[in-house]
Amino acid sequence: MPSLGPRDVRLAVLAASVCGTDRQILRGDRPDAASILGHEGVCRVIEIGPEVQLVRVGETFVCNPVNPDDQDEILGHSTPGLFQELVTWSEDELRRRSLLVAVDGAGNDELPFEVCALAEPLGTVLYTHELLAGTGEAPRRLAIFGDGSMGVLHALFAAEVCGASEVLLFSVDATRAAWLRTRRWWPRAVRVFGPDEPEPKSRQDTVVVCTPARASDAVLTRAVARVAPEGRIVLVGGVGAPGHPALPGMDLRVLRRTNVCGRGQPSIGRALSTEGKRLAVFGHRGTAARHLAGALALLRDWPVFREILTHCVPVEGLPAVLDTVSHTRRLDGVEYLKAAVRFPRAPSP
Structure with missing residues (x-):
């Protein structure tokens, strides 16, 4: 050594x-x-x-x-x-x-x-909600795209800590969706949907995208369709192409890189979708010490987060x-x- x-x-x-x-x-x-x-x-x-x-x-x-x-x-x-x-x-x-x-x-x-x-992945969830708090009321009805640990943590936090009344988790894998539905630790507000399953017609005030870059274009099409007018889209996962047809004039790569480690004032993009919806769109990278400290407290006091x-x-x-x-x-x-x-x-x- x-x-x-x-x-x-x-x-x-x-x-x-x-x-x-x-x-x-x-x-x-x-x-x-x-x-x-x-x-x-x-x-x-x-x-x-x-x-x-x-x-x-x-x-x-x-x-x-x-x-x-x-x-x-x-x-x-x-x-x-x-x-x-x-x-x-x-x-x-x-x-x-x-x-x-x-x-x-x-x-x-x-x-x-x-x-x-x-602590780091759960701290990322806290960063999401810190930024959401700067755009208005806490989310009450959410859609989350992504069935990995990040999507699951966002769903658990929204339902358990924020008390959201509706949390929809969308998976592109039928086997994964079926397995997730059998988990006994889900709060009642969470529902899991696999591919080709009937989806609720409701629209959500917040959509969180927790998918890799290679899937982002298709997922963003669904996200923009599902979010309610005046709603919010959060880019947590990777971003593929910088632009997207449903969000003209927005550089999504730049948006995701603007909020870093909790530094400075939150940066929120404002978009008009091709459907005429006015939306807040933003992303973030990294975490701050306060996010990690908060995550450690949650992991100590809320055992449900350990289930991932x-x-x-x-x-x-x-x-x-x-x-x-x-x-x-x-x-x-x-x-x-x-x-x-x-x-x-x-x-x-």
């Missing part, structure tokens, strides 16, 4: 979770160049250089992957990620990238390390997990939603 420089920090990865973007990178759907994947996780400081003042040995942190000053610098996407037992960063890099957010009580029964690894964790494996099983989920949505004979990887625990200080 190389020795540390005077301002270096070495951390042990305690747990990390597999994101949908990891699956996309493995399939070649994204051009990300990181040599090691993994951007959702929790670490403990095990060694510091003599000049380090920012952190102390024994402190535990969740990682905040997107650099708020350069949203193309992303842990596990453009720089080596958390699917390794040890990571070393300089104190300057930690500060510049706002990489670490402290966790109190991590590793106990109320907040296991594997659960802490869910369908698999938990030791680090030795990570290669097989990545190989499998890169091309299928079943793992060990069970429908896959989210996997966490357990690493050997760092010694206590």
Whole structure:
């Protein structure tokens, strides 16, 4: 193991979770160049250089992957990620990238390390609702496109925390939709729809798009059709082409990149759809420390959010997990939603 420089920090990865973007990178759907994947996780400081003042040995942190000053610098996407037992960063890099957010009580029964690894995706949901709060009333009737962990978390949050009266979750996979409907942890407000199933004629005040870029054009057509006039469309997943026929004059790629890590005033695009609907359209990337802290509190106090964790494996099983989920949505004979990887625990200080 190389020795540390005077301002270096070495951390042990305690747990990390597999994101949908990891699956996309493995399939070649994204051009990300990181040599090691993994951007959702929790670490403990095990060694510091003599000049380090920012952190102390024994402190535990969740990682905040997107650099708020350069949203193309992303842990596990453009720089080596958390699917390794040890990571070393300089104190300057930690500060510049706002990489670490402290966790109190991590590793106990109320907040296991594997659960802490869910803070970043759930923090993204909090960012969605923070931006929605700036556009008017809290959403009461939502449609969510995307049946992965991000779509499911948005549905759970809207129904459980916001008290939405109607949450429609749309899947393009009949098997996944059928499996999701059997989950006993859904709030009553949530209904799941598979492909080619009759859909309600109601229109929603908010539509959240949680699908990969390759699916975004078709999904946006459905989203614009489903949203009510004066409604809101939130771009959480990837965006394919910059423009879309149903939203003339809008550059969706620019919109999604405008709100970054909770910095500055929210930027909301205003659109007139080809159907004559006036809409608010916006997206976001990254999270802020407040989103991650809020997510950790939810994970501690609202056990339902832990239900997305369908698999938990030791680090030795990570290669097989990545190989499998890169091309299928079943793992060990069970429908896959989210996997966490357990690493050997760092010694206590």
